Amino acid sequence: MALEKKNENEEYSQLRQDLVTGDWVVIATGRSKRPEDFVVKKEASLESSIEGCPFENPEASGQKEDVLVYKKGDGEWTLRVFPNLYPAIDRGRRPKPLGEGPYFGMTGTGYHELVVSRDHDKHFALMDATHIAEVLDAYQDRYINIMNKKSIRYISIIHNHGRSAGASLFHPHSQIFAIPVISPYVQLEISGAQQYKKSNKKCVYCTMIEHDREEKTRVIFENDDCIVIAPYASRSAFEMWILPKFHSPYFERITNKQKLSIAWALKRALGALYSALENPDYNMYLHTAPCDGNDYPHFHWHFEVLPKTSIWAGFELSTGIEVSTIEPEIATKRLREFV
């Protein structure tokens, strides 16, 4: 039998469709908890001690060469970018085709870099907005430097916070992956956005922003240039998207003013998440248009934040339909208490 409902008006489990990709999520309100129940008891945290942190003194850890350094007036570094010592992608050579029988592959060449901010224990929720803007500066600097390199078709910029989100070091850092293929997920968003534009003569992301601003129930924060929403088809509890309110396919064209707005939005949104869920682990990443030489006028770049509030298990991995147990409207209400 299904979980017994207390009364007729009680809500049922919902299937919600992502307006961009057409993918589905389940919002299983039959399993619903109160917002404060989403605080995750961490089973293992990262070693937080500053001693032995390889990012405090990267040279001593075998790091030979920075690709970008920002410094203060006194010459002390405030942010560094260097190639990952343990890269998933080998640096800079032209990919060679590999294959076997019917299969196709290539050497995994490109760039895999680390963006390291100075303060060992200040992650985004605790940073000043100006320091977050500096991180965004570095994303943009490196993006522009790499985007026209031979064979690079997509640049993925990501930030893992906490051990269950895949971070292996406590010291806050982001990663840049430049690869010779286009991200299938971003391709799916681009195809959806193109399709929507064709049918509705409007950007699908601009449509969401417009509707959500009117509806208000999923708006976590907004300022002049950007908006933070809990997406209608949230794939995990407390998922957040940070979008520029102005239409723009290309993150690398962000202006300094916009960067500061995004930095404030990240600070407020990630700060609210930190307070509401007691410093949950999360993955944050940029979705921007590919840099393969084609134009993507109908895409709309944005950041997505996926808190590690549950495990994607067999059903999610098998179907691509994620199950979340809180409505984004209720998550928004909770986050707004802290924003």
Added chain:
Amino acid sequence: MALEKKNENEEYSQLRQDLVTGDWVVIATGRSKRPEDFVVKKEASLESSIEGCPFENPEASGQKEDVLVYKKGDGEWTLRVFPNLYPAIDRGRRPKPLGEGPYFGMTGTGYHELVVSRDHDKHFALMDATHIAEVLDAYQDRYINIMNKKSIRYISIIHNHGRSAGASLFHPHSQIFAIPVISPYVQLEISGAQQYKKSNKKCVYCTMIEHDREEKTRVIFENDDCIVIAPYASRSAFEMWILPKFHSPYFERITNKQKLSIAWALKRALGALYSALENPDYNMYLHTAPCDGNDYPHFHWHFEVLPKTSIWAGFELSTGIEVSTIEPEIATKRLREFV
């Protein structure tokens, strides 16, 4: 700088493309470990005590109604299927459209059932093949019972083993989700299979089986009716696919003889995984053609097993490109020592 290579012949990171979906994976051999390094130290295991296990005596735990029971000659149950007390999908009502502005949704109605085998501490790797065949029997029985119900378009059958794979109870059990939408991942496989058939006049899965049997390096086990391979584009270390060797889109048409062959293959493959990686957590699931009334002659049903050997973090979640750190050919070699 990239990780320094010891010599010119050393292998580099590879990008491999899934022949069915076109998706990419990274095999990061620059980060490679020895096969025995993939044994995962479990941070938390499920409570294994038989006392308090709700599946030992389901009635006492509030379970009111079985939808299927298999019994021995003495009347003792050997397998039961009942609706999940905490369903992600509400039972059996016709989905009602929901929506808001540009968004579309529907009530999440269908079926969410649990398949429970009798032995509290015998999971697939430790079960007799006949008992695994009984579980497959139950999958088929329930599939056939549900597939023609109103509004059901896809049935997902999954098995989570271990806490990090999302299982919440130690007692082995599988889950059946019958939903009013088609799984996007299966849709992707179907589209890929249709495309491949159109271009190559052959089933893409049959092509893989034929090639991998010749090549041998990714074949973990085979018997009369089925084959276990480590897929060329493995998304996680030690991923395994169990496929019927005969072309068949529809799992529900499996014969008793084939069922026993698959049961043996599951026992041997999951047994090898259990031995090689010291009982790792994993997700296993069935991919079979949708039951929406259409024919899918070019699909080829199969089980996939995804061991929890690493965390899919920002890059994977952002791009849909998974990073694995061992070549499937080396994983196969290791598994074959134990099969």
